Amino acid sequence: MSLIDLANPTRFLALTARVLPWLAAATIILLAIGLYQSAYAPDDYQQGATVKIMFIHVPNAWLSMFVWGVMSIASLGTLVWRHPLADVAAKAAAPIGAAFTFLALLTGSLWGRPMWGTYWEWDARLTSVLILFLMYLGLMALWRAVDDPSRAARAAAVLTLVGAINLPIIKFSVDWWNTLHQPASVMRMGGSALDKSFLIPLLVMAIAFTLLFVTLHLAAMRNEILRRRVRSLQMMQASRVAFSSEAGAGSRGQNASKEVGAAG
Amino acid sequence: MTALSALVRRDIRIALRVGGGALIGVLFFLTVVVLMPFAVGPDLALLSRLGPAILWLGALLASLLTLDRLFMADHEDGSLDLITMSRTPLELACAAKALAHWLAAGLPLIVATPVLGLLLNLDMVATGAVALTLLAGTPALTFTGMIGAALAVTLHRGGLLMAVLVLPLSIPVLIFGVAASQAVIVGPMTFGAPFSILCALSLVSFVVGPFAAAASLRHGLD
Numbered sequence: 359m360s361l362i363d364l365a366n367p368t369r370f371l372a373l374t375a376r377v378l379p380w381l382a383a384a385t386i387i388l389l390a391i392g393l394y395q396s397a398y399a400p401d402d403y404q405q406g407a408t409v410k411i412m413f414i415h416v417p418n419a420w421l422s423m424f425v426w427g428v429m430s431i432a433s434l435g436t437l438v439w440r441h442p443l444a445d446v447a448a449k450a451a452a453p454i455g456a457a458f459t460f461l462a463l464l465t466g467s468l469w470g471r472p473m474w475g476t477y478w479e480w481d482a483r484l485t486s487v488l489i490l491f492l493m494y495l496g497l498m499a500l501w502r503a504v505d506d507p508s509r510a511a512r513a514a515a516v517l518t519l520v521g522a523i524n525l526p527i528i529k530f531s532v533d534w535w536n537t538l539h540q541p542a543s544v545m546r547m548g549g550s551a552l553d554k555s556f557l558i559p560l561l562v563m564a565i566a567f568t569l570l571f572v573t574l575h576l577a578a579m580r581n582e583i584l585r586r587r588v589r590s591l592q593m594m595q596a597s598r599v600a601f602s603s604e605a606g607a608g609s610r611g612q613n614a615s616k617e618v619g620a621a622g
Numbered sequence: 623m624t625a626l627s628a629l630v631r632r633d634i635r636i637a638l639r640v641g642g643g644a645l646i647g648v649l650f651f652l653t654v655v656v657l658m659p660f661a662v663g664p665d666l667a668l669l670s671r672l673g674p675a676i677l678w679l680g681a682l683l684a685s686l687l688t689l690d691r692l693f694m695a696d697h698e699d700g701s702l703d704l705i706t707m708s709r710t711p712l713e714l715a716c717a718a719k720a721l722a723h724w725l726a727a728g729l730p731l732i733v734a735t736p737v738l739g740l741l742l743n744l745d746m747v748a749t750g751a752v753a754l755t756l757l758a759g760t761p762a763l764t765f766t767g768m769i770g771a772a773l774a775v776t777l778h779r780g781g782l783l784m785a786v787l788v789l790p791l792s793i794p795v796l797i798f799g800v801a802a803s804q805a806v807i808v809g810p811m812t813f814g815a816p817f818s819i820l821c822a823l824s825l826v827s828f829v830v831g832p833f834a835a836a837a838s839l840r841h842g843l844d
Binding site for chain 2: 437489492493495496499500503504509510512513515516517519520521523524527528530531532
Protein backbone atom coordinates (compact mmCIF):
# COMPACT_ATOMS: atom_id res chain seq x y z
CA MET A 359 0.00 0.00 0.00
CA SER A 360 1.66 3.20 -1.10
CA LEU A 361 0.57 6.74 -1.69
CA ILE A 362 -0.03 5.98 -5.36
CA ASP A 363 -2.61 3.31 -4.48
CA LEU A 364 -4.59 5.98 -2.68
CA ALA A 365 -4.81 7.99 -5.89
CA ASN A 366 -7.99 6.08 -6.63
CA PRO A 367 -10.68 7.93 -4.66
CA THR A 368 -12.85 4.82 -4.35
CA ARG A 369 -10.01 2.90 -2.74
CA PHE A 370 -9.35 5.87 -0.47
CA LEU A 371 -13.00 5.97 0.58
CA ALA A 372 -13.01 2.23 1.29
CA LEU A 373 -9.82 2.41 3.34
CA THR A 374 -10.85 5.44 5.38
CA ALA A 375 -14.27 3.92 6.05
CA ARG A 376 -12.46 1.08 7.81
CA VAL A 377 -9.88 3.25 9.60
CA LEU A 378 -12.05 6.15 10.73
CA PRO A 379 -14.01 4.45 13.56
CA TRP A 380 -10.77 3.25 15.17
CA LEU A 381 -9.22 6.69 14.84
CA ALA A 382 -12.30 8.33 16.32
CA ALA A 383 -12.31 5.86 19.24
CA ALA A 384 -8.60 6.44 19.92
CA THR A 385 -9.16 10.20 19.80
CA ILE A 386 -12.02 10.03 22.29
CA ILE A 387 -10.10 7.79 24.70
CA LEU A 388 -6.97 9.94 24.58
CA LEU A 389 -8.97 13.15 24.91
CA ALA A 390 -10.75 11.70 27.95
CA ILE A 391 -7.46 10.67 29.55
CA GLY A 392 -5.89 14.03 28.75
CA LEU A 393 -8.82 16.04 30.08
CA TYR A 394 -8.94 13.93 33.26
CA GLN A 395 -5.23 14.35 33.85
CA SER A 396 -5.28 18.05 33.17
CA ALA A 397 -8.29 18.52 35.45
CA TYR A 398 -6.36 16.85 38.28
CA ALA A 399 -3.05 18.53 37.53
CA PRO A 400 -1.86 20.66 40.48
CA ASP A 401 -2.46 24.40 40.43
CA ASP A 402 0.44 26.61 39.56
CA TYR A 403 1.94 28.47 42.53
CA GLN A 404 1.70 31.73 40.63
CA GLN A 405 -1.16 31.37 38.16
CA GLY A 406 -3.51 29.24 40.24
CA ALA A 407 -6.17 27.27 38.40
CA THR A 408 -5.93 29.33 35.21
CA VAL A 409 -2.85 27.34 34.24
CA LYS A 410 -5.28 24.62 33.12
CA ILE A 411 -6.14 26.70 30.08
CA MET A 412 -2.66 25.75 28.92
CA PHE A 413 -3.72 22.15 28.28
CA ILE A 414 -6.18 23.35 25.64
CA HIS A 415 -4.30 26.41 24.44
CA VAL A 416 -0.90 24.89 23.68
CA PRO A 417 -2.14 21.90 21.62
CA ASN A 418 -4.34 24.26 19.59
CA ALA A 419 -1.38 26.54 18.93
CA TRP A 420 0.80 23.60 17.88
CA LEU A 421 -1.89 22.28 15.61
CA SER A 422 -2.40 25.69 13.99
CA MET A 423 1.12 25.48 12.60
CA PHE A 424 1.12 21.72 12.04
CA VAL A 425 -1.93 22.01 9.77
CA TRP A 426 -0.17 24.59 7.59
CA GLY A 427 2.69 22.08 7.32
CA VAL A 428 0.27 19.36 6.21
CA MET A 429 -1.22 21.76 3.67
CA SER A 430 2.24 22.61 2.34
CA ILE A 431 3.06 18.95 1.80
CA ALA A 432 -0.30 18.47 0.09
CA SER A 433 0.45 21.51 -2.10
CA LEU A 434 3.75 19.94 -3.15
CA GLY A 435 1.69 16.87 -4.01
CA THR A 436 -0.58 19.00 -6.17
CA LEU A 437 2.16 20.88 -8.01
CA VAL A 438 4.92 18.26 -8.29
CA TRP A 439 3.25 14.86 -8.38
CA ARG A 440 -0.23 15.93 -9.44
CA HIS A 441 -1.62 13.52 -6.90
CA PRO A 442 -5.40 13.61 -7.36
CA LEU A 443 -6.15 13.58 -3.66
CA ALA A 444 -3.56 16.22 -2.73
CA ASP A 445 -5.79 19.17 -3.51
CA VAL A 446 -8.66 17.48 -1.68
CA ALA A 447 -6.37 17.14 1.34
CA ALA A 448 -5.26 20.77 1.12
CA LYS A 449 -8.79 22.08 0.74
CA ALA A 450 -10.15 19.96 3.58
CA ALA A 451 -7.36 20.98 5.95
CA ALA A 452 -7.78 24.76 5.63
CA PRO A 453 -11.02 25.24 7.62
CA ILE A 454 -9.81 22.82 10.31
CA GLY A 455 -6.55 24.73 10.61
CA ALA A 456 -8.43 28.00 10.79
CA ALA A 457 -10.59 26.56 13.58
CA PHE A 458 -7.54 25.44 15.58
CA THR A 459 -5.93 28.85 15.09
CA PHE A 460 -9.10 30.60 16.19
CA LEU A 461 -9.33 28.41 19.30
CA ALA A 462 -5.68 29.12 20.10
CA LEU A 463 -6.39 32.85 19.87
CA LEU A 464 -9.59 32.56 21.90
CA THR A 465 -8.15 30.46 24.73
CA GLY A 466 -5.04 32.63 24.70
CA SER A 467 -7.07 35.78 25.17
CA LEU A 468 -9.15 34.14 27.94
CA TRP A 469 -5.89 33.17 29.63
CA GLY A 470 -4.42 36.61 29.06
CA ARG A 471 -7.26 38.40 30.83
CA PRO A 472 -6.43 37.19 34.38
CA MET A 473 -2.65 36.95 33.77
CA TRP A 474 -1.84 40.09 31.83
CA GLY A 475 -4.98 42.08 32.65
CA THR A 476 -6.09 42.37 29.04
CA TYR A 477 -7.84 40.22 26.46
CA TRP A 478 -5.69 41.42 23.61
CA GLU A 479 -2.19 42.76 23.52
CA TRP A 480 -0.24 43.61 20.37
CA ASP A 481 2.40 41.19 21.41
CA ALA A 482 4.62 39.31 18.99
CA ARG A 483 3.27 35.80 19.43
CA LEU A 484 -0.38 36.88 19.39
CA THR A 485 0.13 39.03 16.35
CA SER A 486 1.86 36.35 14.33
CA VAL A 487 -0.87 33.83 15.17
CA LEU A 488 -3.46 36.41 14.15
CA ILE A 489 -1.69 36.84 10.81
CA LEU A 490 -1.67 33.05 10.42
CA PHE A 491 -5.42 33.12 11.01
CA LEU A 492 -5.85 35.83 8.36
CA MET A 493 -3.85 33.74 5.90
CA TYR A 494 -6.05 30.71 6.56
CA LEU A 495 -9.11 32.86 5.90
CA GLY A 496 -7.51 34.20 2.71
CA LEU A 497 -6.89 30.67 1.47
CA MET A 498 -10.48 29.70 2.21
CA ALA A 499 -11.65 32.81 0.36
CA LEU A 500 -9.50 31.76 -2.60
CA TRP A 501 -11.09 28.30 -2.60
CA ARG A 502 -14.54 29.85 -2.54
CA ALA A 503 -13.82 32.48 -5.20
CA VAL A 504 -13.16 30.06 -8.05
CA ASP A 505 -15.70 27.53 -9.23
CA ASP A 506 -13.28 25.21 -11.05
CA PRO A 507 -11.68 23.11 -8.28
CA SER A 508 -8.53 22.10 -10.17
CA ARG A 509 -7.73 25.69 -11.12
CA ALA A 510 -8.32 26.84 -7.57
CA ALA A 511 -6.20 23.95 -6.31
CA ARG A 512 -3.08 25.04 -8.20
CA ALA A 513 -3.45 28.69 -7.22
CA ALA A 514 -4.02 27.72 -3.59
CA ALA A 515 -1.00 25.40 -3.71
CA VAL A 516 1.30 28.21 -4.88
CA LEU A 517 -0.05 30.49 -2.20
CA THR A 518 0.28 27.86 0.53
CA LEU A 519 3.93 27.25 -0.35
CA VAL A 520 4.69 30.98 -0.45
CA GLY A 521 2.99 31.24 2.93
CA ALA A 522 5.10 28.37 4.25
CA ILE A 523 8.25 30.32 3.30
CA ASN A 524 6.84 33.57 4.60
CA LEU A 525 5.41 32.42 7.92
CA PRO A 526 8.81 32.04 9.64
CA ILE A 527 9.83 35.45 8.27
CA ILE A 528 6.63 37.00 9.61
CA LYS A 529 7.17 35.30 12.94
CA PHE A 530 10.75 36.57 13.33
CA SER A 531 9.88 40.07 12.18
CA VAL A 532 7.01 40.25 14.64
CA ASP A 533 9.25 38.85 17.39
CA TRP A 534 11.60 41.72 16.83
CA TRP A 535 8.72 44.18 16.78
CA ASN A 536 7.17 43.82 20.23
CA THR A 537 7.01 41.05 22.80
CA LEU A 538 5.23 40.03 26.00
CA HIS A 539 4.42 36.33 25.51
CA GLN A 540 6.68 33.92 27.35
CA PRO A 541 9.38 32.20 25.28
CA ALA A 542 9.02 28.55 24.33
CA SER A 543 9.42 26.39 27.40
CA VAL A 544 8.51 22.83 26.38
CA MET A 545 10.89 22.31 23.49
CA ARG A 546 14.13 24.13 24.11
CA MET A 547 17.82 23.49 24.52
CA GLY A 548 18.72 21.77 27.78
CA GLY A 549 15.41 20.00 28.36
CA SER A 550 11.92 21.11 29.21
CA ALA A 551 11.37 23.83 31.80
CA LEU A 552 7.96 22.39 32.60
CA ASP A 553 7.37 20.17 35.63
CA LYS A 554 6.43 16.54 34.94
CA SER A 555 2.98 16.96 36.51
CA PHE A 556 2.19 19.51 33.78
CA LEU A 557 4.25 18.02 30.96
CA ILE A 558 2.62 14.58 30.83
CA PRO A 559 -1.01 15.80 30.55
CA LEU A 560 0.14 18.38 28.03
CA LEU A 561 1.79 15.75 25.83
CA VAL A 562 -1.26 13.48 26.10
CA MET A 563 -3.47 16.38 25.06
CA ALA A 564 -1.13 17.22 22.18
CA ILE A 565 -1.29 13.66 20.86
CA ALA A 566 -5.07 13.62 21.34
CA PHE A 567 -5.45 16.87 19.40
CA THR A 568 -3.23 15.57 16.60
CA LEU A 569 -5.39 12.46 16.38
CA LEU A 570 -8.46 14.67 16.41
CA PHE A 571 -7.04 16.59 13.48
CA VAL A 572 -6.28 13.38 11.54
CA THR A 573 -9.80 12.10 12.18
CA LEU A 574 -11.48 15.35 11.19
CA HIS A 575 -9.22 15.73 8.18
CA LEU A 576 -9.94 12.25 6.82
CA ALA A 577 -13.67 12.78 7.37
CA ALA A 578 -13.52 16.16 5.66
CA MET A 579 -11.61 14.63 2.73
CA ARG A 580 -14.30 11.97 2.38
CA ASN A 581 -16.95 14.69 2.39
CA GLU A 582 -15.05 16.67 -0.21
CA ILE A 583 -14.72 13.67 -2.53
CA LEU A 584 -18.40 12.88 -2.17
CA ARG A 585 -19.30 16.56 -2.67
CA ARG A 586 -17.32 16.61 -5.92
CA ARG A 587 -19.07 13.44 -7.10
CA VAL A 588 -22.45 14.93 -6.34
CA ARG A 589 -21.45 18.09 -8.17
CA SER A 590 -20.31 16.26 -11.30
CA LEU A 591 -23.47 14.14 -11.26
CA GLN A 592 -25.56 17.29 -11.00
CA MET A 593 -23.66 18.87 -13.86
CA MET A 594 -24.12 15.77 -16.01
CA GLN A 595 -27.81 15.85 -15.27
CA ALA A 596 -28.04 19.55 -16.02
CA SER A 597 -26.31 19.10 -19.36
CA ARG A 598 -28.63 16.20 -20.19
CA VAL A 599 -31.64 18.36 -19.37
CA ALA A 600 -30.25 21.13 -21.53
CA PHE A 601 -29.60 18.68 -24.34
CA SER A 602 -33.05 17.17 -24.17
CA SER A 603 -34.74 20.57 -24.16
CA GLU A 604 -32.62 21.49 -27.19
CA ALA A 605 -33.58 18.25 -28.89
CA GLY A 606 -36.93 19.83 -28.57
CA ALA A 607 -40.53 19.13 -29.18
CA GLY A 608 -42.60 16.03 -29.10
CA SER A 609 -42.33 12.65 -27.54
CA ARG A 610 -38.54 12.41 -27.63
CA GLY A 611 -38.13 15.34 -25.31
CA GLN A 612 -40.74 13.97 -22.93
CA ASN A 613 -39.06 10.58 -22.88
CA ALA A 614 -35.73 12.19 -22.14
CA SER A 615 -37.13 14.20 -19.28
CA LYS A 616 -38.73 11.06 -17.88
CA GLU A 617 -35.35 9.36 -18.03
CA VAL A 618 -33.75 12.25 -16.20
CA GLY A 619 -36.50 12.08 -13.61
CA ALA A 620 -35.83 8.39 -13.13
CA ALA A 621 -32.09 8.98 -12.85
CA GLY A 622 -32.56 11.76 -10.33
CA MET B 623 19.44 39.26 -22.32
CA THR B 624 18.27 41.46 -25.19
CA ALA B 625 14.86 39.84 -24.93
CA LEU B 626 14.64 40.74 -21.26
CA SER B 627 15.78 44.33 -21.73
CA ALA B 628 13.33 44.66 -24.61
CA LEU B 629 10.58 43.39 -22.31
CA VAL B 630 11.55 45.89 -19.61
CA ARG B 631 11.63 48.78 -22.08
CA ARG B 632 8.30 47.75 -23.60
CA ASP B 633 6.58 47.51 -20.21
CA ILE B 634 7.89 50.88 -19.05
CA ARG B 635 6.80 52.51 -22.29
CA ILE B 636 3.30 51.00 -22.05
CA ALA B 637 2.99 52.02 -18.42
CA LEU B 638 3.93 55.63 -19.09
CA ARG B 639 1.75 56.08 -22.16
CA VAL B 640 -1.93 56.94 -22.25
CA GLY B 641 -3.91 54.13 -20.65
CA GLY B 642 -0.89 52.79 -18.79
CA GLY B 643 -1.86 54.18 -15.44
CA ALA B 644 1.52 54.00 -13.69
CA LEU B 645 1.33 57.60 -12.52
CA ILE B 646 -2.13 57.14 -11.06
CA GLY B 647 -0.32 55.32 -8.26
CA VAL B 648 1.47 58.56 -7.32
CA LEU B 649 -1.80 60.45 -7.39
CA PHE B 650 -3.34 57.81 -5.12
CA PHE B 651 -0.34 58.04 -2.78
CA LEU B 652 -0.76 61.82 -2.61
CA THR B 653 -4.50 61.49 -1.93
CA VAL B 654 -4.06 58.94 0.86
CA VAL B 655 -1.46 61.13 2.56
CA VAL B 656 -3.68 64.19 2.24
CA LEU B 657 -6.60 62.23 3.73
CA MET B 658 -4.66 61.40 6.89
CA PRO B 659 -4.68 64.89 8.48
CA PHE B 660 -8.46 64.97 8.05
CA ALA B 661 -8.70 61.70 9.97
CA VAL B 662 -6.26 62.40 12.81
CA GLY B 663 -6.55 66.19 12.94
CA PRO B 664 -4.09 68.85 11.78
CA ASP B 665 -1.79 68.47 14.78
CA LEU B 666 1.72 68.97 13.40
CA ALA B 667 3.51 67.21 16.26
CA LEU B 668 1.28 64.16 15.95
CA LEU B 669 1.66 64.16 12.16
CA SER B 670 5.42 64.22 12.36
CA ARG B 671 5.32 61.27 14.76
CA LEU B 672 2.97 59.30 12.50
CA GLY B 673 4.65 60.53 9.30
CA PRO B 674 6.76 57.49 8.44
CA ALA B 675 3.86 55.14 9.14
CA ILE B 676 1.50 57.19 6.94
CA LEU B 677 3.99 57.35 4.09
CA TRP B 678 4.69 53.63 4.31
CA LEU B 679 0.99 52.70 4.39
CA GLY B 680 0.32 54.98 1.44
CA ALA B 681 3.17 53.47 -0.56
CA LEU B 682 2.05 49.94 0.35
CA LEU B 683 -1.52 50.54 -0.80
CA ALA B 684 -0.43 52.43 -3.92
CA SER B 685 1.93 49.69 -5.05
CA LEU B 686 -0.70 47.05 -4.28
CA LEU B 687 -3.43 48.76 -6.26
CA THR B 688 -1.33 49.23 -9.38
CA LEU B 689 -0.24 45.59 -9.29
CA ASP B 690 -3.29 43.86 -10.64
CA ARG B 691 -2.59 45.32 -14.09
CA LEU B 692 0.85 43.69 -14.10
CA PHE B 693 -0.24 40.57 -15.97
CA MET B 694 -3.88 41.37 -16.70
CA ALA B 695 -3.31 43.71 -19.64
CA ASP B 696 -0.87 41.29 -21.25
CA HIS B 697 -3.32 38.46 -20.71
CA GLU B 698 -6.13 40.37 -22.38
CA ASP B 699 -4.21 41.14 -25.57
CA GLY B 700 -2.57 37.72 -25.72
CA SER B 701 1.05 38.77 -25.28
CA LEU B 702 1.25 36.89 -21.99
CA ASP B 703 0.80 33.64 -23.92
CA LEU B 704 3.69 34.62 -26.19
CA ILE B 705 5.86 35.39 -23.16
CA THR B 706 4.94 32.06 -21.60
CA MET B 707 5.80 30.15 -24.76
CA SER B 708 9.00 32.00 -25.63
CA ARG B 709 12.45 30.51 -25.08
CA THR B 710 13.26 33.01 -22.34
CA PRO B 711 12.69 31.30 -18.98
CA LEU B 712 9.36 32.40 -17.56
CA GLU B 713 10.94 33.16 -14.19
CA LEU B 714 13.30 35.71 -15.78
CA ALA B 715 10.48 37.21 -17.81
CA CYS B 716 8.42 37.62 -14.64
CA ALA B 717 11.38 39.26 -12.90
CA ALA B 718 11.82 41.62 -15.86
CA LYS B 719 8.14 42.56 -15.79
CA ALA B 720 8.28 43.21 -12.06
CA LEU B 721 11.41 45.32 -12.49
CA ALA B 722 9.73 47.38 -15.20
CA HIS B 723 6.66 47.78 -13.02
CA TRP B 724 8.77 48.96 -10.11
CA LEU B 725 10.64 51.44 -12.32
CA ALA B 726 7.39 52.84 -13.70
CA ALA B 727 5.17 52.73 -10.61
CA GLY B 728 7.48 52.35 -7.60
CA LEU B 729 10.19 54.91 -8.30
CA PRO B 730 7.74 57.82 -8.75
CA LEU B 731 6.43 57.11 -5.25
CA ILE B 732 9.92 57.57 -3.85
CA VAL B 733 10.43 60.75 -5.87
CA ALA B 734 7.16 62.09 -4.45
CA THR B 735 8.11 61.29 -0.87
CA PRO B 736 10.04 64.54 -0.10
CA VAL B 737 7.05 66.67 -1.12
CA LEU B 738 4.70 64.59 1.01
CA GLY B 739 7.19 64.72 3.86
CA LEU B 740 6.78 68.53 3.86
CA LEU B 741 3.02 68.12 4.22
CA LEU B 742 3.53 65.81 7.21
CA ASN B 743 5.99 68.10 8.98
CA LEU B 744 8.96 65.76 8.62
CA ASP B 745 12.41 67.35 8.66
CA MET B 746 15.12 66.73 6.06
CA VAL B 747 16.75 63.79 7.84
CA ALA B 748 13.46 62.03 8.52
CA THR B 749 12.27 62.49 4.94
CA GLY B 750 15.57 61.18 3.67
CA ALA B 751 15.29 58.15 5.94
CA VAL B 752 11.75 57.37 4.78
CA ALA B 753 12.74 57.78 1.13
CA LEU B 754 15.75 55.50 1.62
CA THR B 755 13.69 52.80 3.36
CA LEU B 756 11.06 53.05 0.63
CA LEU B 757 13.82 52.67 -1.97
CA ALA B 758 15.00 49.50 -0.25
CA GLY B 759 11.55 48.18 0.62
CA THR B 760 9.20 48.84 -2.29
CA PRO B 761 10.97 46.29 -4.57
CA ALA B 762 10.01 43.64 -2.01
CA LEU B 763 6.39 44.84 -2.16
CA THR B 764 6.40 44.63 -5.96
CA PHE B 765 8.04 41.22 -6.12
CA THR B 766 5.79 39.61 -3.49
CA GLY B 767 2.76 41.38 -4.92
CA MET B 768 3.62 39.89 -8.30
CA ILE B 769 2.62 36.48 -6.89
CA GLY B 770 -0.80 37.88 -6.17
CA ALA B 771 -0.97 39.44 -9.64
CA ALA B 772 -0.14 36.07 -11.22
CA LEU B 773 -2.82 34.36 -9.14
CA ALA B 774 -5.30 37.08 -10.08
CA VAL B 775 -4.72 36.58 -13.79
CA THR B 776 -5.02 32.79 -13.60
CA LEU B 777 -8.19 33.01 -11.53
CA HIS B 778 -9.75 35.89 -13.49
CA ARG B 779 -10.23 37.62 -10.15
CA GLY B 780 -8.48 40.76 -9.05
CA GLY B 781 -9.15 43.46 -6.58
CA LEU B 782 -10.13 42.54 -3.07
CA LEU B 783 -9.20 38.86 -3.16
CA MET B 784 -5.68 39.74 -4.28
CA ALA B 785 -5.35 42.39 -1.57
CA VAL B 786 -6.49 39.93 1.09
CA LEU B 787 -3.95 37.35 -0.08
CA VAL B 788 -0.98 39.66 -0.55
CA LEU B 789 -1.28 42.10 2.36
CA PRO B 790 -0.39 39.56 5.12
CA LEU B 791 2.76 38.65 3.18
CA SER B 792 3.91 42.27 3.17
CA ILE B 793 3.79 42.69 6.96
CA PRO B 794 7.54 42.08 7.53
CA VAL B 795 8.44 44.78 4.97
CA LEU B 796 6.12 47.22 6.69
CA ILE B 797 7.51 46.42 10.15
CA PHE B 798 11.14 46.89 9.23
CA GLY B 799 10.53 49.84 6.91
CA VAL B 800 8.75 51.80 9.61
CA ALA B 801 11.20 50.61 12.29
CA ALA B 802 14.18 51.88 10.30
CA SER B 803 12.58 55.27 9.64
CA GLN B 804 11.50 55.64 13.27
CA ALA B 805 15.01 54.73 14.38
CA VAL B 806 16.32 57.84 12.65
CA ILE B 807 13.61 60.13 14.04
CA VAL B 808 13.17 59.05 17.65
CA GLY B 809 14.36 55.56 18.22
CA PRO B 810 16.81 54.09 20.63
CA MET B 811 17.60 51.51 17.93
CA THR B 812 20.23 52.04 15.30
CA PHE B 813 19.21 52.60 11.70
CA GLY B 814 21.52 49.90 10.38
CA ALA B 815 19.93 46.74 11.79
CA PRO B 816 16.33 47.13 10.58
CA PHE B 817 17.56 48.64 7.32
CA SER B 818 19.77 45.64 6.55
CA ILE B 819 16.91 43.27 7.33
CA LEU B 820 14.73 45.33 4.97
CA CYS B 821 17.33 44.89 2.22
CA ALA B 822 17.49 41.17 3.02
CA LEU B 823 13.70 40.90 2.67
CA SER B 824 13.95 42.54 -0.75
CA LEU B 825 16.67 40.10 -1.82
CA VAL B 826 14.58 37.12 -0.64
CA SER B 827 11.58 38.41 -2.55
CA PHE B 828 13.71 38.69 -5.73
CA VAL B 829 14.20 34.92 -5.50
CA VAL B 830 10.81 33.76 -4.24
CA GLY B 831 8.56 36.13 -6.21
CA PRO B 832 9.52 35.26 -9.81
CA PHE B 833 9.54 31.52 -9.13
CA ALA B 834 6.15 31.53 -7.43
CA ALA B 835 4.62 33.82 -10.07
CA ALA B 836 6.04 31.71 -12.91
CA ALA B 837 4.79 28.51 -11.26
CA SER B 838 1.34 29.97 -10.86
CA LEU B 839 1.25 31.21 -14.48
CA ARG B 840 2.53 27.91 -15.84
CA HIS B 841 0.01 25.84 -13.90
CA GLY B 842 -2.87 28.24 -14.19
CA LEU B 843 -2.99 29.53 -17.76
CA ASP B 844 -4.77 27.46 -20.31
